[in-house]
Amino acid sequence: MEKKDIIQSFKDSLFTGLIALALFGPIVGLRTASKGEGLYITPQWGIVFLLVGLCIIGRFLINLNSARKTEITFFSKFTSKFSAITEDKAKHFAITAILFAIVFPFLPFTDRYFMDVAIMILTYIMLGWGLNIVVGLAGLLDLGYVAFYAVGAYSYALIATTFGWSFWICLPLAGVFAAFFGILLGFPVLRLRGDYLAIVTLGFGEIIRIILINWYEVTNGPDGITGIPRPSFFGLPFKRSPDEGETSFHLFFNLEYSTMHRIIFLYYLILVLALITNYFTLKIRKLPVGRAWEALREDEIACKSLGVNPTNTKLTAFAIGAMFGGFAGSFFATRQAFISPESFTFIESAIIVAIVVLGGMGSQTGVVLASIFLIGITEMFRDLEQYRMIAFGGAMVLIMVFKPKGILANRKPTILMHGDKK
Amino acid sequence: MSNLLSVENLTMKFGGLTAIDDLSFDAKNNQITSIIGPNGAGKTTVFNCLTGFYKPTNGQMFLHKEDSKISLRKYTDFKIAYVAKVARTFQNIRLFPVMSVLENLLVAQHNELMVASGYSLYGLLNLKTYRDKEQLAVDKARYWLDIIGLTHRADDNAGDLPYGDQRKLEIVRAMCIEPRLLCLDEPAAGLNPKESAELNKLLKFIKTEKQTGILLIEHDMSVVMGISDHVVVLNYGKKIFEGTADQTKNSKEVIEAYLGVDE
Numbered sequence: 001m002e003k004k005d006i007i008q009s010f011k012d013s014l015f016t017g018l019i020a021l022a023l024f025g026p027i028v029g030l031r032t033a034s035k036g037e038g039l040y041i042t043p044q045w046g047i048v049f050l051l052v053g054l055c056i057i058g059r060f061l062i063n064l065n066s067a068r069k070t071e072i073t074f075f076s077k078f079t080s081k082f083s084a085i086t087e088d089k090a091k092h093f094a095i096t097a098i099l100f101a102i103v104f105p106f107l108p109f110t111d112r113y114f115m116d117v118a119i120m121i122l123t124y125i126m127l128g129w130g131l132n133i134v135v136g137l138a139g140l141l142d143l144g145y146v147a148f149y150a151v152g153a154y155s156y157a158l159i160a161t162t163f164g165w166s167f168w169i170c171l172p173l174a175g176v177f178a179a180f181f182g183i184l185l186g187f188p189v190l191r192l193r194g195d196y197l198a199i200v201t202l203g204f205g206e207i208i209r210i211i212l213i214n215w216y217e218v219t220n221g222p223d224g225i226t227g228i229p230r231p232s233f234f235g236l237p238f239k240r241s242p243d244e245g246e247t248s249f250h251l252f253f254n255l256e257y258s259t260m261h262r263i264i265f266l267y268y269l270i271l272v273l274a275l276i277t278n279y280f281t282l283k284i285r286k287l288p289v290g291r292a293w294e295a296l297r298e299d300e301i302a303c304k305s306l307g308v309n310p311t312n313t314k315l316t317a318f319a320i321g322a323m324f325g326g327f328a329g330s331f332f333a334t335r336q337a338f339i340s341p342e343s344f345t346f347i348e349s350a351i352i353v354a355i356v357v358l359g360g361m362g363s364q365t366g367v368v369l370a371s372i373f374l375i376g377i378t379e380m381f382r383d384l385e386q387y388r389m390i391a392f393g394g395a396m397v398l399i400m401v402f403k404p405k406g407i408l409a410n411r412k413p414t415i416l417m418h419g420d421k422k
Numbered sequence: 423m424s425n426l427l428s429v430e431n432l433t434m435k436f437g438g439l440t441a442i443d444d445l446s447f448d449a450k451n452n453q454i455t456s457i458i459g460p461n462g463a464g465k466t467t468v469f470n471c472l473t474g475f476y477k478p479t480n481g482q483m484f485l486h487k488e489d490s491k492i493s494l495r496k497y498t499d500f501k502i503a504y505v506a507k508v509a510r511t512f513q514n515i516r517l518f519p520v521m522s523v524l525e526n527l528l529v530a531q532h533n534e535l536m537v538a539s540g541y542s543l544y545g546l547l548n549l550k551t552y553r554d555k556e557q558l559a560v561d562k563a564r565y566w567l568d569i570i571g572l573t574h575r576a577d578d579n580a581g582d583l584p585y586g587d588q589r590k591l592e593i594v595r596a597m598c599i600e601p602r603l604l605c606l607d608e609p610a611a612g613l614n615p616k617e618s619a620e621l622n623k624l625l626k627f628i629k630t631e632k633q634t635g636i637l638l639i640e641h642d643m644s645v646v647m648g649i650s651d652h653v654v655v656l657n658y659g660k661k662i663f664e665g666t667a668d669q670t671k672n673s674k675e676v677i678e679a680y681l682g683v684d685e
Contacts, residue, residue: 280546287545288528288535291521295529298518305473305510306530307503307599413522417560417576 009063013056020055024048090365097368101271105264115263119270119335121375123328126274128355128367129281130324135353136362137285138317139297141198144185144205145352148178148322150212150344152329157225157339158218167231171330178326179319181208186318190311193300205349212341224340230262231269231334238262266335273331277324278364284320286414293317294362294414351375358399360406369407373399425486426451426635427472427603432481434467434659441467443659445481449603449652454629454636456646458670459656460680465639466513468656469605472637473510474502485603504533509601511592513608513639519581523572523591526580527563530598535559566594570624586617590624597628603635604628610642618642622649643681647671655680 029048032039104110104118127149134142155177159170185204189197212219219225230238233249240257242248249265250257284290292313295303300310333339355374359366374395381391399407427449434442441464449455457465470476472483474497483494485506494506502508518526528535538555539545545552567573570590575583580591589609596604606625610618626649628634640646646653646667653670655663657679663670670676 283546284542287539287542288532289539289542291525291529292532292536294521294525295518295532298521299516301475302512302516302518303529304500305503305512305516306532306595307500308529308532309500309504411520413525413577415522415524415528415556415560417524417564417573 009060012063013060016059017052017056020052021048024051093365098275105267112260112263115260115267117376117379119263119267120379121371122267122270122274123332124352124355124371124375125368126270126277126328126331127325127352128359128371129274129277129364130321130328131352131356132362132364132367133281133284133293133324134317134321135356137281137290137297138293138314140189140314140317141194141353142201142318142321143198143346143349143353144201144203144208145321145325146344146346146348147185147205147208148181148325149329149332149348150208150341151181151322152178152326153333153339153344154212154219154225154329155326156330156333157228160229160334161225161227164229167229167330167334171327174330175323175326178329179323182318182320182322182325183315185322186315190314202346202349205344205346209341209344212344219341222341224338224342225333226338228333228337228339230337231265233265238265266331270331270335273327277327280320280324281364289313289316291414354396358396358406360403360409362411363406363408366406366408370399373407424451425449426453427637428484428486428491429468429472430482430484432468432471432483433479434464434471434476435479441659442471442478445656445659445661447654447661447664449635449637451633451635452629453651454625454638454649455652455654456638456640456650456667457654457656458640458646458680459662463656464659465656466607467659469510469607469637469639472502472603473508473605474498487602503599503601507600507602508605509596509599509603510605511596511607511609513611515585515588515592517580517588517592517595520579522577523567523580523583524560524563524576526591526595527566527598528559530595531559531562562598566597569627570594586613586620589613589617590621593621593624593628597632597634601634603637605637605639607639608641609638610640610645613642615644618645621645625649 025048028051029044031042031044033042034040101122105115127145130148131142131145134140134145152174155174156167156170159165159173160167185201189200192200213222215221232238236247236249236252238250238259238261239248242251249255249261255261285294292303292308295306295308296310296313303310303313332343336343351374355367355370358374359368359370374392377395378389378392403409425448428446429448430446432442432445433440445464445468447455457468459465467476471478472494474494477498478495484491485494485508492506494502494508497506503510518529521529535555536542539552540549563576564573567576570587570593572583572587572591575587580588583591589612593604593606593609609625610621613621622645625636625638629636629649638646638650647670650667653663653665653667654661655670655673655676662679663673663676665673671681
């Protein structure tokens, strides 16, 4: 490399450092802290210089790399190899992952915190798989998916607290309610596509949230609903001291009482729900209705010319996607035992859409990887407090740079004439 | 030979513009009827009226079944293909590019398969009745793929096929709904002479072997004159001539308006 080039890239790096300083200076450098009566600013110049230094060095390295003409292909090689493995050995990969998920609660390093994170990741995986039907297969960009999550959670909470029915009755009911709302949203947006559809669904998500806040008589408004019954293990509650005439889980199985029992049960519950979602999606993709969804995503006019009814096809996609959102919502309600409209803001929808898009539209395994990556990373950096959103953003940027079509973007045909050629 | 389609006094106005002006013609079973004319003559608009994409301002279109006739005006949208069994292809190819060739042909059999799968219920339960019906659908797809010689590419994405093969695939995809009338919008556009010849062969096969009438819009005169039984010439939305291919070639009005004369 010539000397001129080095000087050039050095200047470029310094300029990058300047931009980094302008950004990190006020954002990271100045921190407000409350001491006694008022707010004081505590400067944190050390971190700022560290970040700026990192930016300068990083930029310089990128410049050096591009000057080498042959780029370092390590990362893209790694990811493409990874997708090749997951593709070839899709079955093995899935079985290993499921086995790991089953033994996970009993691994030696698994503690309460890990379990909570795992339950959260599984909830997002289930939501991602549900939304994958609407966005990935039917190609209807839905930015208000959290509305169905909310409908599921509130239907479960209201039915369970009002009638005192068990989780296993309320769960399907919540799914049915959510599916009904899916159809309700589906009707007015039948003629919309792309950006327009996205805006309307976004509005729908907000409408549901605002109704939940304002309809005080039913939803208890911003105070939320408390005392939602916990699920029981086939009639055996997870309680230290059961009520009169009741046997609780630990007594029945002669175990030492531990709060972990309930957590582990919840973990398996969401695992089973998520796997049902996955099985259902994989199955329905290979049925005529699934193929019609994908055809509709590709070309609606061609679909009409072949006699495919676009109205019914879209509505089934909305309804089924919403139903799984509703299931996930009722799980959320029973896990938290408390829900309020605050849990169902737009950011939730955005995260779920991000999981589907980053995973690779329509890819079931991609959703798993993206959920672990996005939710896992934000959890890992929880110590950084509000800066963990930077990690979230960084993770997204990394995926989009190296895998612009999503982590796993390959689509396999739903039916083969000649069988597997390999 | 019996009448299949009769168009009576068809008129289509877009605001002040009259795209089709009082057009009447007939098409017969097992015949190829071509609609030709200069650009903007209203040929594709006729197709859009027939296949339910537009609602004509005036006039009637009838599809004759054995002894009854159904009015195409009553059907719009997907019902034209589903109920009236009128299939069409498009000027710019409209396949499902990231779906496989076989899947493209199965989407065309959607409605039968939907019923066979018990609206997904039997399919989810993986019942044998559905699996058998699905196998029949695959066999039908294979039958058509054998005819256009694309069986070996059945599992490849439709978008990866060469242009000429995509054209042929779109035609057989339309044939998979077992139409009574097949409307082809410039199927030879962009094909080389060899591919055009193959297309002629395919259309002749459909015409003679299937109970299907073909309506064809085309600018490639080698195709039109080679296979048409009947030609309708449009200019500014009006029919200026109707007759056999030979009559059309020698008609003074048609030469003036469209064909031109060799120098």
